[in-house]
Amino acid sequence: MFSLSHVSNVFSALPKTPASSLEYELEKVAGSSDASALLPSLQQNSHYVEAPTLTDTSAVFQSTSLPKSKKFRCIHTFACKSQAIALSPDGKMLASGSSFIKLWNLETGRIVCTLKGNTGILKSIAFSPDCKTLASCGLSQTIELWDLETGKIIQQFTGKSYGVNSITFSPDGQILASGDRGRSVQLWNLTTGKAVRTSCGHLPVMEHGDWVNSVTISPLFPCQEELGGILASGSHDKTIKLWSLNTKQAIATLKGHLSLVYAVAFSRNGQILASGSADKTIKLWDLKTKEEICTLAGHGDEVYSLAFSRDGQILASGSADKTIKLWDLKTKEEICTLAGHGDEVYSLAFSRNGQILASSSADGTLRIWLCE
Template sequence: MASITSVELNYLVFRYLQESGFTHSAFTLGYEAGINKCTIDGNLIPPGALITFVQKGLQYLEMEANLSNVSMLVFITTFATTFGVWVEELADRDMPMDQEDRDNIVKHEENGTTSVVGPEPMDIATTSTITSQESCEIPNSDVTILEGHTSEVCACAWSPTGSLLASGSGDSTARIWTIADGHSKSGGQNSPSNVLVLKHVKGRTNEKSKDVTTLDWNGEGTLLATGSYDGQARIWTTNGELRTTLSKHKGPIFSLKWNKKGDYLLTGSCDKTAIVWDVKAEEWKQQFEFHTGPTLDVDWRNNVSFATSSTDNMIYVCKIGETRAIKTFAGHQDKYVHDLREHTKEIYAIRWSPTGPGTNNPNHPLILASASFDSTVKLWDVELGKLLYSLNGHRDPVYSVAFSPNGEYLASGSLDKSMHVWSLKEGKIVKTYTGNGGIFEVCWNKEGDKIAACFANNTLCVLDFRM
């Protein structure tokens, strides 16, 4: 008789929390239960799996109850049997796929599992390639810890024009910190006089629906946009004035980004959609509905096109005015530009490199970086739809990636409490920092000599970077 293990049940609950928008609860469960270390293939688990199992269990319970008086033990046994049959059906089901996918299927008969493998990626950096880990550690003298938030710090963003650093937290506030130029002195910039608090709820500050999950500055550094668990995006001035509230999403906003011109704001939500907002008109311009799971991250490629990622493991490249995820430079209509499928678990964050035509680094190719719960960072050639490199240095899910302004380095933050800085030219980790909690986000200042990292232990760190 098939049975359900505690690992399988934990994974189903973890996925349910993610899909329902309870990011912090999912984070805590994933950390304590070691979800990232389990061998369950998330690609085989459909959205809403836990609810489906419960509904089926209740249907069996009702059916059995009509026949005789049954105990809860019967319900649990039936529920477990349903789960086991469902897993077996997934493994044996002839899913529609093209010939390339069929060629990439590898069945491991020895343990009864099935996995999909793609082309062999080039690992340009792993921790084993570092000759001296100690030489890469950022010293404490180059670290400033900013304290004041009363809950986990979920997001951070540097102003593109000055020394302002914004942070968003589960305490229902965003904060704007003034960071002095030059190298930091540990603990030197955490006084209340250097911080402006933006309250997202009046009165009590522990309302979960007002958690600030994401934020971003416009190109001029004059406006700060924040996204919240209540599904609203808010736009603030640098003096803390709330200018605009944008409402249309039906679930928590996980990511938002200004385009370079500053006339559009892009938001991604747990409601599986992305919305482009006309900031001047203070209304939505277009809503994109193509993901089958919560939209975890969004990032502009230019002023009119952007990329989105989701718990459905997919990355789509989209364009304003088009109703589907397409790319017009290839001459194709009514199809995706590329489906990037090399990750084995959910893709949590994506970022475009500051390189290519129209940037300050035009002689370097445009690259898309993706961070995943599979503990890797992958770099993509979007023009060709090709995996360039896989960066394997973290031990736990990677929540954030950020390119340096010159495009030569990539910072990554992980649940393993570490931030790595990768040299894309040398193909290795050149700097690393280990904090006291999982890292939700990392970001560079405009000069490229400071990196901010926000932690689950309610702190924000500013790290001096120099080579």
């Protein structure tokens, strides 16, 4: 994925990592087809990480609703201050962001490089569907796009004079959506490098009554073709809005949370939307009827982050109560609680095969959990 000729000029590479060794590791990861192949090396190579590695968790969390063979275990804990994490769609790389971005090789557990931009404290990072581009945003009004072949910034988008809380790519990689503290959802055309406009040439009015905390775009399915896909946004105003990417108009406002909405996430089949709130609950919404399916309660504090497994069977939620909960989407019941973080859980990301869950926390650690 990375061109090693650019490492010395662009990346802050690992200390004591010979170029030949780095090249070898990158060639190995490029040849891997799935994150599951990365687990043995990740467990054995804690000395590769840039920061000191903390003690691994030996506790095993047994599922009560899935087969007894299913259990969840923290296989590694890294010292890494990060409010945002993302797993590449091909399952080979993990990105974590604080005031800069670290890219991790999941085969070795090694930090491959560090990308330093101008967005301030990072709030959200996202890989493009083809894994060639990484987008980042933060407390400045600037969104930066990184070429992962060269490590250079290839595009910058500047919106209103407010911090950007969340970004997401459309499934075809042509559009980037952002949600900011100026109450706006903005769409950016990655071909032209400009804000998307309506057919009349005007910038669409896509706004909430308060900060937009999270944005996500659904996979495109036949029932959504006339809409061009659906964008969901969660806000401080306690609502979730659904937008048509074709018309740039709101098609529904979902109400029910008693406090601000921190996180929204679509299931892989695009039929369910999950929302996490400061009211300590998660709500599941039917995208066809635009009605609430159920409320998942169990966290002891605000719900900050959500992630669906690729097969759509499990929803993970991260909370200010320092825990991660896993939910069975068939039974709508809690599978188990993953404890271990010492502070709020900011961000979650599943690998494409659902065997790895990554979590970042205010305790200054990044944990890798294995479903086995």
